[in-house]
Amino acid sequence: MANTLQSKKRARQNARRLDVNKARRSRIRTFLRKVEEAIASGDKEAAQNALRAAQPELMRGVSKGVFHKNTASRKMARLSSRVKSLG
Structure with missing residues (x-):
């Protein structure tokens, strides 16, 4: 106390x-x-749009101290590679 x-x-x-x-x-x-x-639904266009919407939110979390910069970068890199691999 x-x-x-x-x-x-x-x-x-x-x-x-x-x-x-x-x-x-x-x-x-x-x-x-x-x-x-x-990504799970296989819709590349929707995944790209969702990724574009998520990126500024994630970076805003970094600037506000919620996430570490490398954590956010790692999440974005992994998601973007998965979106890119969609047929």
Whole structure:
């Protein structure tokens, strides 16, 4: 339990940041899931459109500190190669 005023304030701030980051991470995962579903359906055009929509969301998560830069780059590279391999 937080005792000092500063630690109580930090606990409040951390709780707020947790909510914001959780929502942001959930939103990014939704965009990534749409790409996965388009790949699974075999629709290359839909997969490309979903990937183009997901990329700025993922990079926004990086700039906001939700994901590490290399993690986002790895996810984008793997998804784009899978989209590219669709017939």
